[in-house]
Amino acid sequence: MAYDLTVIGTGPGGYVCAIRAAQLGMKVAVVEKDKTFGGTCLNVGCIPSKALLHASELFEEAGHKFGGMGIKVPAPKLDLPAMMKFKDEGVAGNVNGVAFLLKKNKIDAFIGHGRITAPGKIEVTVADGKSQTVETKNIVIATGSDVARLKGIEIDEKRIVSSTGALALDKVPAKLLVVGAGVIGLELGSVWRRLGAQVTVVEFLDRILPGMDAEVGKQFQRILQKQGMTFKLSSRVTAIDLSGKTLKASVEPAAGGAAETIEADVALVAIGRVPYTEGLGLTELGVAMERGRVTVDAHYATNVAGIYAIGDVIAGPMLAHKAEDEGVAVAEIIAGQAGHVNYDAIPNVIYTYPEVATVGKTEEELKSAGVAYTAGKFPFTANGRAKVNQTTDGFVKILADAKTDRVLGVHIVGREAGEMIHEACVLIEFGGSAEDLARTCHAHPTRSEAIKEAALAVGKRAIHM
Ligand SMILES: Cc1cc2nc3c(=O)[nH]c(=O)nc-3n(C[C@H](O)[C@H](O)[C@H](O)COP(=O)(O)OP(=O)(O)OC[C@H]3O[C@@H](n4cnc5c(N)ncnc54)[C@H](O)[C@@H]3O)c2cc1C
Numbered sequence: 001m002a003y004d005l006t007v008i009g010t011g012p013g014g015y016v017c018a019i020r021a022a023q024l025g026m027k028v029a030v031v032e033k034d035k036t037f038g039g040t041c042l043n044v045g046c047i048p049s050k051a052l053l054h055a056s057e058l059f060e061e062a063g064h065k066f067g068g069m070g071i072k073v074p075a076p077k078l079d080l081p082a083m084m085k086f087k088d089e090g091v092a093g094n095v096n097g098v099a100f101l102l103k104k105n106k107i108d109a110f111i112g113h114g115r116i117t118a119p120g121k122i123e124v125t126v127a128d129g130k131s132q133t134v135e136t137k138n139i140v141i142a143t144g145s146d147v148a149r150l151k152g153i154e155i156d157e158k159r160i161v162s163s164t165g166a167l168a169l170d171k172v173p174a175k176l177l178v179v180g181a182g183v184i185g186l187e188l189g190s191v192w193r194r195l196g197a198q199v200t201v202v203e204f205l206d207r208i209l210p211g212m213d214a215e216v217g218k219q220f221q222r223i224l225q226k227q228g229m230t231f232k233l234s235s236r237v238t239a240i241d242l243s244g245k246t247l248k249a250s251v252e253p254a255a256g257g258a259a260e261t262i263e264a265d266v267a268l269v270a271i272g273r274v275p276y277t278e279g280l281g282l283t284e285l286g287v288a289m290e291r292g293r294v295t296v297d298a299h300y301a302t303n304v305a306g307i308y309a310i311g312d313v314i315a316g317p318m319l320a321h322k323a324e325d326e327g328v329a330v331a332e333i334i335a336g337q338a339g340h341v342n343y344d345a346i347p348n349v350i351y352t353y354p355e356v357a358t359v360g361k362t363e364e365e366l367k368s369a370g371v372a373y374t375a376g377k378f379p380f381t382a383n384g385r386a387k388v389n390q391t392t393d394g395f396v397k398i399l400a401d402a403k404t405d406r407v408l409g410v411h412i413v414g415r416e417a418g419e420m421i422h423e424a425c426v427l428i429e430f431g432g433s434a435e436d437l438a439r440t441c442h443a444h445p446t447r448s449e450a451i452k453e454a455a456l457a458v459g460k461r462a463i464h465m
Helices: 012-023 039-044 046-064 080-104 183-194 214-227 320-334 363-368 384-388 422-429 434-438 449-458
Strands: 002-008 028-032 108-111 113-118 121-125 131-141 145-147 175-179 198-202 230-232 235-241 247-253 260-264 266-269 273-275 307-309 348-350 355-360 373-379 395-401 407-414
Touching: 002 012, 002 320, 012 028, 012 039, 012 080, 012 320, 028 131, 039 046, 039 080, 046 080, 046 183, 113 131, 131 320, 175 183, 175 260, 183 198, 183 214, 183 266, 183 348, 198 235, 198 260, 214 230, 214 355, 214 363, 214 395, 214 407, 247 266, 307 320, 355 422, 363 373, 363 407, 373 449, 384 449, 395 434, 395 449, 407 422, 407 449, 422 434, 434 449
Parallel strands: 002 028, 002 131, 028 108, 131 307, 175 198, 175 266, 198 230
Antiparallel strands: 113 121, 121 131, 145 273, 235 247, 247 260, 348 355, 355 407, 373 395, 395 407
């Protein structure tokens, strides 16, 4: 039987695309090479990392903060296997949820490695080498991404780990070396620091969180340092010697010069991710690619008719919700509707303590584009709820067009920033102004009042500062 649409990959891009297409009346199939649905995000990404971030944050709070609130508890003891079980149960709940949704939407699943042999034809090979061909009118490639590797440094997932190994260590390393000060390195570095590791982060650039607003990066680094994380910026790890009991990493200044040695029990390589297209048959088909990513037009169509691509495998931020929104958009486009993603309104969140959440433009982007803007800033030290709960780290910054007052970017460092950012996303989506936000009533006492105050600060009229 020929399907209307077959999606290769069941990460957040793929399974959401399949469900939306089924809702629109298409006969849909998915192809997945792994044992479980959900892709990187549900199995070894967003979901397990958030379980460990949650559990380790409470562990640290119980040890250091409960006493100050009058809650007397014995010093908490870590039961790492139980914490890992908590994480695994959370993952299982989520991947089973995807299996349920696929079934509910009458989507057929082919388990095996998919290779596109011709437009409309996918060969699915299972582990024993047997294969079958799936016939389909349209194909969406949603094969995601894989860990980026450092030349000459082999990941064994025991002592030199990627994020996948760092989510499943069987004991807390006394010393953890994190290579790369991006989101994944800082999240997983935070997990293991809270559980007792001494964490050193080495970053090639002269700042953490490359691509994010520079002021956010600077303040966030200061907070993480206060928590006990050590940073070595403008430096690169060139080799790791595994011969001794501890790892010995050679770290050189990025600009060149004498190397120093940093010892560690575990090294986490978190230098980014690369699009995954192995064995898909794209070169043979002549599908255009650029720097490993599948090239698509504004409708997610590749240069080969009937083949589309979404998510981490194409350009843009490697984020689960970006992949999901593209999944919905491409399904609607294939159904003849006007699917669309607004790339100016995609939030980016780091789930550490405090959290970092941003949407829209950074100050650096506005400056380099020559856009005149006004910045309104409000610190959590002046927010009633943050003050009374003694969680005052961070600030809200709103960047608005100097002429029109339209909000172009919102940047938050602070507890629960990842939940707070969405009113800014809605505002940007609707083309709202700082004035709109400032005149919107916010419940008291909430941390979100800091967003309203930052909007007031754009017009230099914050009340509580
Ligand atoms: C540690 C970590 C934490 C993260 N945390 C967050 C977060 O908090 N928030 C966030 O937004 N993003 C987060 N991300 C990023 C997020 O996981 C990705 O952006 C997202 O999973 C991309 O979705 P996708 O559908 O494009 O691909 P993926 O989720 O990578 O899924 C691709 C699927 O395709 C399958 N596949 C590949 N090739 C084939 C083939 N030939 N045949 C059959 N199947 C195939 C794979 O097995 C996989 O299941 C995190 C990533 C990591 C590693």
